[in-house]
Amino acid sequence: MIKEQEYNFDGLVGPTHNFAGLSLGNIASTGSAASSSNPKEAALQGLKKMRGLSKMGYFQGVLPPHERPHISTLRKLGFTGTDTEILATVSKTAPHLLAACSSASAMWVANAATVSPANNTSDGRTHFTPANLAAMFHRSIEHPITERILKRIFSNTDHFAHHTPLPTGLQFGDEGAANHTRLFSNSSHSGIEIFVYGMSAFDRRRPRPAKFPARQTLEASEAIARAHGLTNDKAIFVQQNPNVIDAGVFHNDVISVGNGNCLFYHQDAFQDAYALKAAVSKQIPDAVFIEVPREEVSVAEAVSTYLFNTQLLSDPDNSAEMRLIAPMECRENSRVHSYLEALLAKDTPIKDVSYIDVRQSMKNGGGPACLRLRVSLSEEARNSIDARVFLCDSLFHDLCYWVESHYRDRLSPADLADPDLLNECRTALDELTQIMKLGSIYEFQQG
Numbered sequence: 001m002i003k004e005q006e007y008n009f010d011g012l013v014g015p016t017h018n019f020a021g022l023s024l025g026n027i028a029s030t031g032s033a034a035s036s037s038n039p040k041e042a043a044l045q046g047l048k049k050m051r052g053l054s055k056m057g058y059f060q061g062v063l064p065p066h067e068r069p070h071i072s073t074l075r076k077l078g079f080t081g082t083d084t085e086i087l088a089t090v091s092k093t094a095p096h097l098l099a100a101c102s103s104a105s106a107m108w109v110a111n112a113a114t115v116s117p118a119n120n121t122s123d124g125r126t127h128f129t130p131a132n133l134a135a136m137f138h139r140s141i142e143h144p145i146t147e148r149i150l151k152r153i154f155s156n157t158d159h160f161a162h163h164t165p166l167p168t169g170l171q172f173g174d175e176g177a178a179n180h181t182r183l184f185s186n187s188s189h190s191g192i193e194i195f196v197y198g199m200s201a202f203d204r205r206r207p208r209p210a211k212f213p214a215r216q217t218l219e220a221s222e223a224i225a226r227a228h229g230l231t232n233d234k235a236i237f238v239q240q241n242p243n244v245i246d247a248g249v250f251h252n253d254v255i256s257v258g259n260g261n262c263l264f265y266h267q268d269a270f271q272d273a274y275a276l277k278a279a280v281s282k283q284i285p286d287a288v289f290i291e292v293p294r295e296e297v298s299v300a301e302a303v304s305t306y307l308f309n310t311q312l313l314s315d316p317d318n319s320a321e322m323r324l325i326a327p328m329e330c331r332e333n334s335r336v337h338s339y340l341e342a343l344l345a346k347d348t349p350i351k352d353v354s355y356i357d358v359r360q361s362m363k364n365g366g367g368p369a370c371l372r373l374r375v376s377l378s379e380e381a382r383n384s385i386d387a388r389v390f391l392c393d394s395l396f397h398d399l400c401y402w403v404e405s406h407y408r409d410r411l412s413p414a415d416l417a418d419p420d421l422l423n424e425c426r427t428a429l430d431e432l433t434q435i436m437k438l439g440s441i442y443e444f445q446q447g
Helices: 027-029 038-055 071-074 082-092 095-101 141-152 219-227 242-246 274-285 299-305 328-332 333-345 357-363 381-384 392-408 413-418 421-436
Strands: 003-013 059-063 115-117 128-129 160-162 180-184 190-198 237-239 256-259 261-267 288-292 311-315 318-327 349-354 372-378
Touching: 003 038, 003 381, 038 059, 038 349, 059 357, 071 082, 071 095, 082 095, 082 141, 082 413, 082 421, 095 413, 115 372, 128 141, 128 219, 128 372, 141 160, 180 256, 180 261, 190 219, 190 274, 219 237, 237 274, 256 311, 274 288, 299 328, 299 333, 311 349, 318 328, 328 333, 328 349, 328 357, 333 349, 372 381, 392 421, 413 421
Parallel strands: 003 059, 128 160, 190 237, 261 288, 318 349
Antiparallel strands: 003 372, 115 128, 180 190, 256 261, 311 318
């Protein structure tokens, strides 16, 4: 077994963070539509979260935002002229397209890719598959730059293997690590990967949601497991309860989170929780399951507070004990807070809860777990990365200064048509690539 350490790579919130209500099935996102956002506050909240985890002893990385507004997508959709002319035309004739192509949703890097650690794969390398995010147009345009970023950072082919996104189309809809988690035994560190899907695209006999789309398919999950070289004993496929998808659980990480040998989930999370527990226990005899009863926390309360979109982390000084990194909304909801207080007194690995403020992200539909992509790295693999992406005091201060210098503190839907915003974003991102030593990763830098 390779000795690996888990790193949380958080997405840096982009300068066009706005509330456009684009994500069908994401209640927080649609509920905030058309209100004004604060991109500067959002980015600083994210950086403060990263800094806080780093100070707790966790290994923290940073992933850059995407270029937005994405003019090249608008050109593909038939708009012509200068960039300024395109913004003016689209804002007048198709403002919904401008909103989609200006979304900063790439901040939620839990959807960026599925990552299989080297200890799980047949060739002993860490495997990445960028998510095609086919269910939502504004996210479906992300994977080309996501792939470029991941290949730039994790570039050493001795340690990393990169796969192209799955074919587009709802039959192979893939939402990345938001529907994937890894568990492993505390005694052996032998791991399994749990792939959670919303529906089978080709087997109509299986249940599926009726109101909102099932964004992850069984077929997509199986394809990724094959590509990553996961043997049958390393991959488990389980269906999400279609009823909770219709209740606003658009990704599995809104109703379940795993870490180490522990799975923390709602009673209504899975179509067959008993079968899941049996399959996990077969591979991980010391697995711990913490099931939250619906009588104590309803699905609606789990969605509104993002109780399960928390980060479940092993204590750096005692891997047998864990803590939850939860949004402030969990503390402010009396029933959820009471449940968590009672949980800490029980005989489970979860011994602590830390509450953080990520309200700008929460208002747009993403909690602490949405903001991070988990990547396990050996010391040798980590040392092969030459980009400046590992958070330290100097990088934190540089990024905070960068945000303060370039981000607006108010952004309304009408502001997306402002040509000055496009120039501000490009100037900021050009400077960011120098700060993070990423090279020319954006289209505007390549002419």
